[in-house]
Amino acid sequence: MLHIPSGIIQDMIAHARELAPHECCGILSGKQETVVECYRITNILATMSKQELSRFDGAKLSDLQRLSPEERADIAFQMDAREMAMAQRDIRTKGHDLLGFYHSHTFSPARPSQTDITIAMEFESYRTKLNLPEPLHLIVSLEQAAHPVIKAYRIQEAQPTEISIQPTG
Amino acid sequence: MIKVRIPTPLRPMTGGKNEVEVAGNTIAEIIDNLGSAHPGIKERLYDEQGEVRRFINIYVNEEDIRFLTGKETPLKDGDEVSIIPAIAGGR
Numbered sequence: 001m002l003h004i005p006s007g008i009i010q011d012m013i014a015h016a017r018e019l020a021p022h023e024c025c026g027i028l029s030g031k032q033e034t035v036v037e038c039y040r041i042t043n044i045l046a047t048m049s050k051q052e053l054s055r056f057d058g059a060k061l062s063d064l065q066r067l068s069p070e071e072r073a074d075i076a077f078q079m080d081a082r083e084m085a086m087a088q089r090d091i092r093t094k095g096h097d098l099l100g101f102y103h104s105h106t107f108s109p110a111r112p113s114q115t116d117i118t119i120a121m122e123f124e125s126y127r128t129k130l131n132l133p134e135p136l137h138l139i140v141s142l143e144q145a146a147h148p149v150i151k152a153y154r155i156q157e158a159q160p161t162e163i164s165i166q167p168t169g
Numbered sequence: 170m171i172k173v174r175i176p177t178p179l180r181p182m183t184g185g186k187n188e189v190e191v192a193g194n195t196i197a198e199i200i201d202n203l204g205s206a207h208p209g210i211k212e213r214l215y216d217e218q219g220e221v222r223r224f225i226n227i228y229v230n231e232e233d234i235r236f237l238t239g240k241e242t243p244l245k246d247g248d249e250v251s252i253i254p255a256i257a258g259g260r
Contacts, residue, residue: 078224078257079255079257080224081223081224081254081255082235084255084256085226085235085236107260115258119257119259120258126176129251130228
Protein backbone atom coordinates (compact mmCIF):
# COMPACT_ATOMS: atom_id res chain seq x y z
CA MET A 1 0.00 0.00 0.00
CA LEU A 2 1.29 3.42 -0.95
CA HIS A 3 -0.29 6.46 0.71
CA ILE A 4 -0.32 9.56 -1.49
CA PRO A 5 -1.84 12.93 -0.56
CA SER A 6 -4.66 13.81 -2.96
CA GLY A 7 -2.89 17.06 -3.83
CA ILE A 8 0.12 15.14 -5.12
CA ILE A 9 -2.11 12.79 -7.11
CA GLN A 10 -3.74 15.83 -8.69
CA ASP A 11 -0.34 17.37 -9.38
CA MET A 12 0.87 14.25 -11.20
CA ILE A 13 -2.30 14.25 -13.32
CA ALA A 14 -1.91 17.96 -14.04
CA HIS A 15 1.72 17.38 -15.01
CA ALA A 16 0.68 14.59 -17.39
CA ARG A 17 -1.98 16.78 -18.97
CA GLU A 18 0.35 19.75 -19.36
CA LEU A 19 2.89 17.72 -21.28
CA ALA A 20 0.52 15.60 -23.36
CA PRO A 21 1.04 14.27 -25.96
CA HIS A 22 4.56 14.01 -24.55
CA GLU A 23 5.04 11.93 -21.44
CA CYS A 24 5.81 13.61 -18.14
CA CYS A 25 8.14 12.17 -15.52
CA GLY A 26 9.11 12.79 -11.93
CA ILE A 27 10.14 11.48 -8.56
CA LEU A 28 8.16 10.86 -5.37
CA SER A 29 9.76 11.00 -1.95
CA GLY A 30 8.55 10.31 1.53
CA LYS A 31 8.89 8.02 4.45
CA GLN A 32 8.15 4.31 4.49
CA GLU A 33 4.91 3.96 2.52
CA THR A 34 3.79 7.58 2.60
CA VAL A 35 4.56 10.08 -0.14
CA VAL A 36 5.25 13.60 1.08
CA GLU A 37 6.72 15.34 -1.96
CA CYS A 38 6.61 15.22 -5.73
CA TYR A 39 9.45 16.46 -7.94
CA ARG A 40 8.65 17.24 -11.56
CA ILE A 41 11.63 16.29 -13.71
CA THR A 42 12.07 17.54 -17.25
CA ASN A 43 11.51 14.92 -19.93
CA ILE A 44 14.38 15.97 -22.19
CA LEU A 45 12.66 14.34 -25.15
CA ALA A 46 9.75 16.75 -24.71
CA THR A 47 12.00 19.80 -24.73
CA MET A 48 13.92 18.95 -27.88
CA SER A 49 13.34 21.04 -30.97
CA LYS A 50 12.09 19.36 -34.12
CA GLN A 51 15.58 19.71 -35.54
CA GLU A 52 17.09 17.96 -32.53
CA LEU A 53 14.44 15.27 -32.65
CA SER A 54 15.15 14.66 -36.32
CA ARG A 55 18.65 13.68 -35.24
CA PHE A 56 17.31 11.72 -32.31
CA ASP A 57 18.94 8.40 -31.85
CA GLY A 58 17.09 6.62 -29.10
CA ALA A 59 19.97 4.34 -28.33
CA LYS A 60 22.47 7.16 -28.09
CA LEU A 61 20.18 9.37 -26.07
CA SER A 62 19.40 6.78 -23.50
CA ASP A 63 22.65 4.94 -23.82
CA LEU A 64 20.57 1.84 -23.90
CA GLN A 65 22.12 -0.04 -26.74
CA ARG A 66 20.90 -3.32 -25.44
CA LEU A 67 17.31 -2.39 -26.30
CA SER A 68 15.80 -3.97 -29.38
CA PRO A 69 15.03 -1.60 -32.27
CA GLU A 70 11.35 -1.79 -31.30
CA GLU A 71 12.14 -0.83 -27.72
CA ARG A 72 14.40 2.02 -28.80
CA ALA A 73 11.61 3.44 -30.91
CA ASP A 74 9.39 3.10 -27.88
CA ILE A 75 11.47 5.41 -25.65
CA ALA A 76 9.15 8.24 -24.74
CA PHE A 77 10.72 9.88 -21.75
CA GLN A 78 14.23 10.46 -20.56
CA MET A 79 14.77 12.25 -17.26
CA ASP A 80 17.12 15.20 -17.14
CA ALA A 81 20.03 13.74 -15.17
CA ARG A 82 20.91 17.00 -13.43
CA GLU A 83 17.36 17.56 -12.17
CA MET A 84 17.18 13.95 -11.08
CA ALA A 85 20.39 14.37 -9.09
CA MET A 86 19.17 17.65 -7.55
CA ALA A 87 15.92 16.02 -6.47
CA GLN A 88 17.81 13.13 -4.93
CA ARG A 89 19.99 15.54 -3.00
CA ASP A 90 16.97 17.48 -1.74
CA ILE A 91 15.34 14.23 -0.67
CA ARG A 92 18.45 13.26 1.25
CA THR A 93 18.78 16.71 2.85
CA LYS A 94 15.21 16.50 4.13
CA GLY A 95 15.78 13.06 5.56
CA HIS A 96 13.25 11.51 3.19
CA ASP A 97 13.61 8.46 0.97
CA LEU A 98 13.18 8.15 -2.75
CA LEU A 99 9.92 6.18 -2.91
CA GLY A 100 9.24 6.05 -6.61
CA PHE A 101 9.44 7.31 -10.15
CA TYR A 102 6.36 8.33 -12.08
CA HIS A 103 5.68 8.91 -15.75
CA SER A 104 2.63 9.21 -17.92
CA HIS A 105 1.23 7.07 -20.69
CA THR A 106 -0.77 9.43 -22.84
CA PHE A 107 -2.43 6.85 -25.06
CA SER A 108 -1.97 3.54 -23.29
CA PRO A 109 -3.01 1.90 -20.04
CA ALA A 110 -1.39 2.44 -16.65
CA ARG A 111 0.89 -0.56 -16.76
CA PRO A 112 4.63 -0.81 -17.45
CA SER A 113 5.63 -1.31 -21.07
CA GLN A 114 8.36 -3.79 -21.91
CA THR A 115 10.74 -0.84 -22.26
CA ASP A 116 9.74 0.44 -18.81
CA ILE A 117 10.52 -2.98 -17.35
CA THR A 118 13.86 -3.28 -19.12
CA ILE A 119 14.99 0.14 -17.92
CA ALA A 120 13.69 -0.46 -14.39
CA MET A 121 15.83 -3.59 -14.25
CA GLU A 122 18.82 -1.60 -15.44
CA PHE A 123 18.32 0.90 -12.61
CA GLU A 124 17.92 -1.99 -10.19
CA SER A 125 21.43 -3.12 -11.02
CA TYR A 126 22.86 0.22 -9.82
CA ARG A 127 20.73 1.28 -6.95
CA THR A 128 22.04 -0.97 -4.21
CA LYS A 129 25.57 0.24 -4.93
CA LEU A 130 24.35 3.81 -4.49
CA ASN A 131 22.55 2.92 -1.30
CA LEU A 132 19.12 3.84 -2.69
CA PRO A 133 15.92 2.13 -1.57
CA GLU A 134 13.93 0.06 -4.04
CA PRO A 135 11.63 2.46 -5.93
CA LEU A 136 8.07 1.89 -7.01
CA HIS A 137 7.13 2.77 -10.57
CA LEU A 138 3.95 4.81 -10.99
CA ILE A 139 2.17 5.37 -14.26
CA VAL A 140 -0.43 8.03 -14.94
CA SER A 141 -2.60 6.95 -17.85
CA LEU A 142 -4.49 9.53 -19.88
CA GLU A 143 -5.86 6.83 -22.18
CA GLN A 144 -9.33 7.96 -21.15
CA ALA A 145 -8.76 11.69 -21.00
CA ALA A 146 -11.66 12.43 -18.67
CA HIS A 147 -10.75 9.61 -16.32
CA PRO A 148 -7.02 9.51 -15.64
CA VAL A 149 -5.76 6.42 -13.84
CA ILE A 150 -2.67 6.11 -11.63
CA LYS A 151 -1.22 2.76 -10.71
CA ALA A 152 1.94 1.82 -8.83
CA TYR A 153 4.12 -1.21 -9.43
CA ARG A 154 7.01 -2.95 -7.83
CA ILE A 155 9.17 -4.43 -10.59
CA GLN A 156 11.28 -7.35 -9.48
CA GLU A 157 13.01 -9.82 -11.78
CA ALA A 158 11.25 -8.17 -14.73
CA GLN A 159 7.83 -8.89 -13.22
CA PRO A 160 5.59 -5.94 -12.31
CA THR A 161 3.32 -6.39 -9.30
CA GLU A 162 0.66 -3.78 -8.67
CA ILE A 163 0.80 -2.02 -5.29
CA SER A 164 -2.45 -0.40 -4.21
CA ILE A 165 -2.57 3.38 -3.82
CA GLN A 166 -4.41 4.93 -0.90
CA PRO A 167 -5.18 8.63 -1.43
CA THR A 168 -4.90 10.65 1.78
CA GLY A 169 -5.85 14.13 2.93
CA MET B 170 43.85 3.33 -9.47
CA ILE B 171 40.18 4.16 -9.35
CA LYS B 172 37.42 1.60 -9.76
CA VAL B 173 34.87 2.72 -12.36
CA ARG B 174 31.48 1.02 -12.63
CA ILE B 175 30.33 0.68 -16.21
CA PRO B 176 26.60 0.57 -17.02
CA THR B 177 25.31 -2.33 -19.11
CA PRO B 178 24.94 -0.27 -22.31
CA LEU B 179 28.62 0.64 -22.31
CA ARG B 180 29.97 -2.79 -21.47
CA PRO B 181 30.46 -3.81 -25.10
CA MET B 182 33.20 -1.17 -25.10
CA THR B 183 34.90 -2.60 -22.02
CA GLY B 184 34.93 -6.18 -23.23
CA GLY B 185 31.87 -6.94 -21.12
CA LYS B 186 33.45 -5.81 -17.86
CA ASN B 187 31.15 -4.12 -15.37
CA GLU B 188 34.07 -2.57 -13.52
CA VAL B 189 37.40 -1.35 -14.78
CA GLU B 190 40.36 0.19 -12.98
CA VAL B 191 41.55 3.49 -14.38
CA ALA B 192 44.34 5.86 -13.38
CA GLY B 193 43.56 9.53 -12.83
CA ASN B 194 43.43 12.28 -10.25
CA THR B 195 40.18 13.84 -11.43
CA ILE B 196 36.98 12.74 -13.18
CA ALA B 197 38.20 14.43 -16.38
CA GLU B 198 41.42 12.42 -16.29
CA ILE B 199 39.54 9.22 -15.57
CA ILE B 200 37.25 9.77 -18.54
CA ASP B 201 40.18 10.67 -20.81
CA ASN B 202 42.01 7.52 -19.77
CA LEU B 203 38.86 5.45 -20.02
CA GLY B 204 38.43 6.78 -23.56
CA SER B 205 42.01 5.88 -24.47
CA ALA B 206 41.68 2.36 -23.15
CA HIS B 207 38.17 1.83 -24.53
CA PRO B 208 37.66 3.86 -27.71
CA GLY B 209 34.21 5.33 -28.17
CA ILE B 210 33.28 5.46 -24.52
CA LYS B 211 34.21 9.13 -24.02
CA GLU B 212 31.89 10.20 -26.83
CA ARG B 213 29.06 8.36 -25.12
CA LEU B 214 29.61 10.33 -21.93
CA TYR B 215 30.33 13.84 -23.26
CA ASP B 216 28.24 15.97 -25.58
CA GLU B 217 29.63 18.00 -28.46
CA GLN B 218 30.59 20.78 -26.01
CA GLY B 219 32.58 18.39 -23.88
CA GLU B 220 30.05 18.41 -21.03
CA VAL B 221 28.58 15.33 -19.40
CA ARG B 222 25.48 14.42 -21.41
CA ARG B 223 22.07 15.42 -20.11
CA PHE B 224 21.06 11.83 -19.45
CA ILE B 225 24.21 10.69 -17.64
CA ASN B 226 24.99 10.92 -13.94
CA ILE B 227 28.49 10.31 -12.69
CA TYR B 228 28.92 9.53 -9.02
CA VAL B 229 31.99 9.52 -6.85
CA ASN B 230 31.11 7.04 -4.15
CA GLU B 231 27.48 8.10 -3.43
CA GLU B 232 27.69 11.75 -4.53
CA ASP B 233 26.92 13.16 -7.97
CA ILE B 234 29.88 15.09 -9.40
CA ARG B 235 27.55 18.00 -10.15
CA PHE B 236 27.49 18.63 -6.39
CA LEU B 237 31.22 18.20 -6.04
CA THR B 238 33.39 20.09 -8.52
CA GLY B 239 32.15 18.53 -11.73
CA LYS B 240 34.74 17.09 -14.05
CA GLU B 241 37.49 18.58 -11.88
CA THR B 242 36.36 16.58 -8.86
CA PRO B 243 39.54 15.18 -7.29
CA LEU B 244 39.84 11.47 -6.69
CA LYS B 245 41.88 9.46 -4.27
CA ASP B 246 42.76 5.81 -4.02
CA GLY B 247 39.78 3.81 -2.89
CA ASP B 248 37.19 6.13 -4.45
CA GLU B 249 34.62 4.46 -6.67
CA VAL B 250 33.17 6.13 -9.73
CA SER B 251 29.77 5.04 -11.07
CA ILE B 252 28.40 6.00 -14.48
CA ILE B 253 24.63 5.81 -14.46
CA PRO B 254 22.07 6.71 -17.14
CA ALA B 255 19.10 8.71 -15.82
CA ILE B 256 15.76 6.94 -15.73
CA ALA B 257 13.97 6.58 -19.05
CA GLY B 258 10.98 4.63 -20.23
CA GLY B 259 8.58 3.77 -22.96
CA ARG B 260 5.01 4.34 -23.88
